[in-house]
Amino acid sequence: MLRSLGTALAVCIALLVCSATAAAQRISMAASANRVAVGEPFAVEIRVDIADDEPDSLELPDFGQLEVLSRSQARPMSFSLSFGSGGQQAQVKKEIIYNFTLRAPSRGAYNISPAVMMLGKKRYATQAINIVAAGDVPQGQGAPSMGGLSGQDFDPDERPARRVAPPSGLDGATYDPTMFLRTVVDKKTAYVGEQVTVTVYLYLHGQLPDNPNITREPTLEGFWSQDLMAIHGGLPPVRHDANGRPFNAYVIRRFAAFPLRPGKLEIGAPSVELSAGGSIFDLMNGAPQALRRNGVKVGIDVLPLPAQPTAGAPTYTGTLAMDATLEPSEAKVGDGVTLKVSMKGSGNLRALSLPTPKLPGLETLSPEVDDEVTADGDTIGGQRVVRWLMLPREAGTRTIPAFAVDVLDPATGKFTTVRTQPLTLTITGQSVAAPAATAASASAVPDQNAARFGPVRAESALRRTSPELRTRGWFWPSVGAAPLLVLLLSGLRLLRRAQAKRRAGNRGLQALREVDERLDKAAQAAKAGDARAALGLLGSAIKGALEARLKEPVGGLTMSALETHLRARGMEDKLTGRVIGQLGALESARFDPTAQGAVQVTRAMEGVRALIAELSRFRPKPAPAARRTRIDDAHEEGRT
């Protein structure tokens, strides 16, 4: 595990090094998005690092058919001091930054050629960027791709990050070179009930140091609103130029507002406070000061609904689908029947109320309403389910008439009528008295808190008592089996390792026995006058002793390889020298008749015995992995 962590750390360091190397490049080009909608503005930034020299020439890219909406150039400079062993060092970093706002006029693929810079005799070029334009920008929605720069890599399947960029212009916002508020609405004219998407941007020249404190929320008198940020979460900032100055535009509020009445309605001016400073200079200058800014109010002209086709029917602005059911469709007098109407669509469904059906002989109680608000992109919609409990009082057949809603399509300004199907209820049994008589029954004497409880649930799965999972017989054995399995397999693994170790130990003992046998055979050969064989057996005994200590074969190694390997296994230089020297001397003596006298052989035998005794005290280090594998292979070959 530690090794794995070490590897992870190494990879992180390597990545940091790579990113640092990448940061050192002289010229770069990046686009805010590789996939854009037709007509949607997006940004391209070219950054030239001129830390050392001014470029001799700089060739900006050819944008081809892409429309250039705006361009700006900045030459920021940073100055840093570092203190090291070599004393104080000052570093000046200069950059040239070109910002372009572009737009694709039609669908298709666009290519932005590389930007090229000449510095001395060296040529630096960026990569080309491919832009794919598809679909039109939805009416009234902010361009989603004006945000952070996505880099130069082109991935056709990549979806642009959700960003909401302000459109060009300032919408009457009070400009300030440091910070200002801007309220953007997607439409200035809307029908009653039509969604108006409102976005409040905080324009800041620089980075937002802290969460801004909104001291006054935009007032919404005459609107029903739904917070979009609560549904989608916060939005990242967007680079945007205002009056030729680069700003970061932060979305601080975004909501859907539905006008409830016709006329001129206003979205109130917000106020924001931002604590500034916090640097060492602020400490010297006193407490950091807060920046406060006020936004401006935005007016919406709300149009009255046109004449509706169905007199008396409820009206709705948006899209709508309706369905009605009756459960059960046959009931006895006094039994409850549930009438359920489900409505789905886009728009302000919570403002849509249906009339309570009134039929003779059928008492209908107050409805139970369930709402589910969803947002498809920025379009608010969802589902509203209305349930009425109906109590039949008289036998007979009743037809519950169809519910009809006049739905206005704001795009066309025309109504269509959405209807449910009529429903038939068959009631059997004898008629009962009016509910007023039963309501006063003795059992219905709730105390004053009774109104706090209810309504009750109209539907139930009527599930039966079932034992909890934890009480089932198989549950705890199933849970316990997992750690037991781990213990069992870990135990087996340890057992196998111990066996392998024992086998290795046995191999060592056997090797030592072989060494002794070889020494005895060498003594016998010396007695018999076969000095050459005796010397060979002595050399073999030394190698056998080495193999017994190292637990690996060394027979195939050359003298120099053996010397290196013995050192790698932790043998001291002195002992290594003796081993190599003794082996070399024995090898030479085998082919030198003058060294094969009885005295020399006896002396060699004593030397070898002393060396083997010393080798028995040697404690080798573990073999390197690669070497061990080779040795294991050699063992396998030996076995086969």
Add this chain to the structure above:
Amino acid sequence: MNGRRISGALLAIAVTLCAWSARAESLSDVFTRGNTAFARGEYAEAVRAYETLIDSGIDDPDVSFNLASAYGAQGKYGQAIRYFQRALRRAPGDEAARAGLKQSRAALGERQAQAQGEAIVVDRPPLTEALFSGLSSDALATSLLVAIWLATGLFLALPSLKAEMLRLGVGIASALLLVVAIASALGVGAKADWGQEGARAVILRDGTAVREGPDEGARRAAELFEGDLVRVLAKRGGYARVLVRSDLTGYVRSEDVGEI
């Protein structure tokens, strides 16, 4: 002879099917009857209908919710607390039941304060309960089972993995899953009231006497109020042996205490 046997068998099957369908329909009807009674303000009738369902073996959170609401509407807040808690035990995420429980406790506290001048309303669950309040016992048990087997699988797969980064990732994932399994096991334990005796219950009547023995003549050891929480250790002869505090056990009449 054979024809008679077949006819008999068919008749028996038909009777069984009819009885089964009548029963299924009857339960649904009882539920609707309870709802209708509730809508009319006939809360006692609604309680009777919902209790019939509970006695028939129904343990549905919606039925418990409706029963609790009917008891609450009658001013029987002890019972309301009991059934709202039962609804929450089956559906821990039921916000309406949670609100109803809070409402019942508040109403009970209000009434007790009016009667006695002061009242203590325990509104906060114990820490272990609060930690796992949004999850059901079954959800935690499933999470435990899945997490422990995934952790085991990943741990056992570790030695066979060659790539160091993959080993690292799998090792971390295995450790995280183990943490999830341990947390789930703690949750299951908390839901099952491990380490605590008896079953959770609510006192249903103000002034319930806790006696030293299962007899009306036994000495009163304490007096409990409606909504007080106790643990039922055993039931015997119309009395329930309850644990009131760690240092106080006694006997209360069975009808004065309701198990959650």
